Amino acid sequence: PAGFIMLNFKSVGVGVGGSSGDGVLSYQGKDYPFTISGFNVADLGVSSFQGAGKIYDLKVLNDFPGNYAAAQAAFAVRGGQSELSMRNGKGVTIVILQDEGKESGTRFSLGPSGITLKLK
Numbered sequence: 250p251a252g253f254i255m256l257n258f259k260s261v262g263v264g265v266g267g268s269s270g271d272g273v274l275s276y277q278g279k280d281y282p283f284t285i286s287g288f289n290v291a292d293l294g295v296s297s298f299q300g301a302g303k304i305y306d307l308k309v310l311n312d313f314p315g316n317y318a319a320a321q322a323a324f325a326v327r328g329g330q331s332e333l334s335m336r337n338g339k340g341v342t343i344v345i346l347q348d349e350g351k352e353s354g355t356r357f358s359l360g361p362s363g364i365t366l367k368l369k
Contacts, residue, residue, distance in 0.1 A: 252276035252304035287364040302345040312339040318363035
């Protein structure tokens with residue numbers, strides 16, 4: 250992978266579906282904080298998610314921000330490791346892995362327009 254990310258999502262309200270988040274991109278020996286919007290958490294007993302991901306095909310930092318869409322629009326966390334792959338228009342791919350067994354019963358999905366990542 251070209252880099253790694255750590256993610257934190259928080260639900261806005263029980264069952265509402267909207268959430269906000271932030272993360273840190275580790276790329277070429279430096280850490281870059283970013284914000285996340287457009288990610289939905291269907292709250293089925295928990296209201297947060299922490300995970301990590303791997304970044305592929307990131308050639309320059311400016312290719313990281315933007316809108317990401319997924320081939321799989323949602324994944325369910327059921328105690329084992331699940332993942333979600335997303336790609337932006339510049340060819341950067343993110344594979345998000347959930348923390349094993351931490352958020353069982355929660356369903357995560359992309360909003361209708363995907364998710365948007367912005368460097369802080």
